[in-house]
Amino acid sequence: MTAVSDVHVREVGPRDGLQAEEPIEVAARVELIERLVDAGVRDVEAVSFVSPRAVPSMAGAADVMAAVRRRPGVVYTALVPNLKGAELALEAGMDALSVTVSASPTYNEKNVHMSVDESVAAVGEICGLVAVTVPVDAVVSCSFGSPYEGEIAPGAVHDLGRRLLDTGATSLTYADTTGMATPRRIDDLLDHTGLAVGLHLHETRGTALVNAYAALERGVRRFDTSVGGLGGSPFVAGAAGNLATEDLVHLLDDVGFTTGIDLDRLLAVSARVAELVGHPVPSRVAAAGPRTRLAPV
Amino acid sequence: MTAVSDVHVREVGPRDGLQAEEPIEVAARVELIERLVDAGVRDVEAVSFVSPRAVPSMAGAADVMAAVRRRPGVVYTALVPNLKGAELALEAGMDALSVTVSASPTYNEKNVHMSVDESVAAVGEICGLVAVTVPVDAVVSCSFGSPYEGEIAPGAVHDLGRRLLDTGATSLTYADTTGMATPRRIDDLLDHTGLAVGLHLHETRGTALVNAYAALERGVRRFDTSVGGLGGSPFVAGAAGNLATEDLVHLLDDVGFTTGIDLDRLLAVSARVAELVGHPVPSRVAAAGPRTRLAPV
Numbered sequence: 001m002t003a004v005s006d007v008h009v010r011e012v013g014p015r016d017g018l019q020a021e022e023p024i025e026v027a028a029r030v031e032l033i034e035r036l037v038d039a040g041v042r043d044v045e046a047v048s049f050v051s052p053r054a055v056p057s058m059a060g061a062a063d064v065m066a067a068v069r070r071r072p073g074v075v076y077t078a079l080v081p082n083l084k085g086a087e088l089a090l091e092a093g094m095d096a097l098s099v100t101v102s103a104s105p106t107y108n109e110k111n112v113h114m115s116v117d118e119s120v121a122a123v124g125e126i127c128g129l130v131a132v133t134v135p136v137d138a139v140v141s142c143s144f145g146s147p148y149e150g151e152i153a154p155g156a157v158h159d160l161g162r163r164l165l166d167t168g169a170t171s172l173t174y175a176d177t178t179g180m181a182t183p184r185r186i187d188d189l190l191d192h193t194g195l196a197v198g199l200h201l202h203e204t205r206g207t208a209l210v211n212a213y214a215a216l217e218r219g220v221r222r223f224d225t226s227v228g229g230l231g232g233s234p235f236v237a238g239a240a241g242n243l244a245t246e247d248l249v250h251l252l253d254d255v256g257f258t259t260g261i262d263l264d265r266l267l268a269v270s271a272r273v274a275e276l277v278g279h280p281v282p283s284r285v286a287a288a289g290p291r292t293r294l295a296p297v
Numbered sequence: 298m299t300a301v302s303d304v305h306v307r308e309v310g311p312r313d314g315l316q317a318e319e320p321i322e323v324a325a326r327v328e329l330i331e332r333l334v335d336a337g338v339r340d341v342e343a344v345s346f347v348s349p350r351a352v353p354s355m356a357g358a359a360d361v362m363a364a365v366r367r368r369p370g371v372v373y374t375a376l377v378p379n380l381k382g383a384e385l386a387l388e389a390g391m392d393a394l395s396v397t398v399s400a401s402p403t404y405n406e407k408n409v410h411m412s413v414d415e416s417v418a419a420v421g422e423i424c425g426l427v428a429v430t431v432p433v434d435a436v437v438s439c440s441f442g443s444p445y446e447g448e449i450a451p452g453a454v455h456d457l458g459r460r461l462l463d464t465g466a467t468s469l470t471y472a473d474t475t476g477m478a479t480p481r482r483i484d485d486l487l488d489h490t491g492l493a494v495g496l497h498l499h500e501t502r503g504t505a506l507v508n509a510y511a512a513l514e515r516g517v518r519r520f521d522t523s524v525g526g527l528g529g530s531p532f533v534a535g536a537a538g539n540l541a542t543e544d545l546v547h548l549l550d551d552v553g554f555t556t557g558i559d560l561d562r563l564l565a566v567s568a569r570v571a572e573l574v575g576h577p578v579p580s581r582v583a584a585a586g587p588r589t590r591l592a593p594v
Contacts, residue, residue: 145588147590147591148591148592150589150591179581179588182551182552182588183510183548183551183552184551184552184553203581204581204585205544205547205581205582205585205588206503206506206541206544206580206581206582207506207548209503209504209506209507210506210507210510210548213480213510214510240581240585244503247502247503250502251479251480251504251507254479254480254481254482255479255480255481283503284476284500284502284503284537285502285503287537288502288537291477291479291502292447293444294447295444295445
């Protein structure tokens with residue numbers, strides 16, 4: 001793959017990464033978001049406007065966004081589960097929203113206690129509210145299978161994506177929530193969806209990077225990643241974290257893609273994240289350092 | 298990649314995997330080798346004939362091989378560091394030998410206290426002894442760079458490989474000992490060496506699988522892997538384990554390559570390995586199970 005083009009990285013660590021951790025202070029979340037942007041991140045899923053009872057570590061989203069120094073040209077995204085969340089997100093001045101619906105009916109039911117149809121309708125309500133002002137990215141979880149239903153046909157996943165676009169979503173991201181994607185499955189889904197999609201990949205089976213690589217070869221240029229590789233689904237046993245931002249940037253830098261992100265500065269943020277959450281992050285690039293790091297003399 | 302061909306997997310867990318662990322009993326090492334073969338492994342680096350003082354966990358190689366029930370058609374390989382080791386290996390009836398020389402002079406010096414030239418000469422002695430009877434695979438460590446010298450030019454790595462063939466080695470394996478390979482580096486080296494080589498990949502930076510995939514796309518069909526992902530270099534700080542056999546087989550099965558290895562049986566062996574070494578193995582497929590594993594109802 002000879003590649004000199006730009007890859008759009010949406011950093012989801014402050015939201016998807018931290019939501020599975022013990023709550024950390026608003027000031028620390030603000031620091032994390034600002035340092036990620038300082039490292040070159042241009043799109044950050046910073047918060048979610050969800051019930052603080054359901055997801056305690058995401059409480060205080062409005063406080064976080066009120067405190068963040070916003071940098072022009074950077075997209076600050078919020079995940080919202082419903083109309084109420086979307087209203088709060090717009091009040092907080094978010095640049096973009098993300099919403100999720102699962103391609104797995106059972107996962108959707110367990111995750112948000114709604115049928116897929118109900119979730120699509122909720123997306124429609126959100127888009128009706130906000131479509132004119134900010135873009136809404138619809139994330140289709142379990143796009144590569146589910147531990148409940150097993151394989152989910154790529155055609156069915158694509159159909160759900162189309163319904164979400166029809167209902168007002170402005171872009172689609174396909175998520176490998178349970179780590180069932182493989183290069184072949186990536187190929188199969190892209191055969192249906194085309195390449196103007198984002199991918200959200202998980203390390204459950206250690207395949208996030210190889211799946212990203214296969215998608216890059218096909219021409220996908222948009223990925224969700226999480227600093228340090230934090231994250232993972234609380235609803236699936238054994239689900240490891242998201243594709244680590246530093247692992248993807250490390251690969252992209254070497255192949256020749258640009259992201260705007262400075263790997264050394266990002267690794268410093270990753271080290272700080274480990275302090276904030278109180279345990280090492282899963283990323284192996286974070287542990288070993290970049291390949292250009294030489295041994296001490 | 299549409300692929301329906303055979304991939305040769307050399308299982309190095311009983312040697313490269315266990316050498317970094319506390320010594321385990323001969324009977325347990327025998328059990329491990331036999332169970333790997335039962336799972337379909339057709340080439341196993343079973344032992345090394347090295348100084349028991351230098352590598353205590355590899356002591357008793359002759360005892361291991363005397364006890365193993367040998368299956369016809371399976372290649373039982375031993376790593377040997379010198380002529381003495383090669384003699385012992387032939388006495389033990391090994392089917393093949395592996396030898397290592399580093400493309401990094403500093404690494405070679407630290408690892409075996411010899412210059413690269415001295416190591417090449419030692420390989421020549423070994424091959425002079427055994428070339429007629431058994432094949433000798435020469436493993437070139439640090440083929441994708443070294444934390445001491447940094448980048449190592451692919452042309453120089455290839456030149457070392459040619460010297461090893463000239464001195465009697467019958468095949469070459471290029472090892473990413475310090476986890477510095479990337480798909481681009483794989484491409485660069487294969488441009489020099491051609492595709493009739495083996496690759497020995499490490500997870501130091503979480504890139505073993507993506508590197509294997511890139512090599513498969515180029516046409517490489519021979520890989521070293523270690524059950525559970527055990528292993529790693531004791532001489533490089535932060536070096537994580539080998540590419541896990543189950544992680545590669547999981548990928549190959551899905552893409553359509555055959556290996557002869559049954560993933561479910563291999564995962565049972567991997568679980569046993571974790572018991573034997575007394576800690577979880579690094580493989581994420583081992584932790585999460587195959588992608589086809591459904592959630593309990």
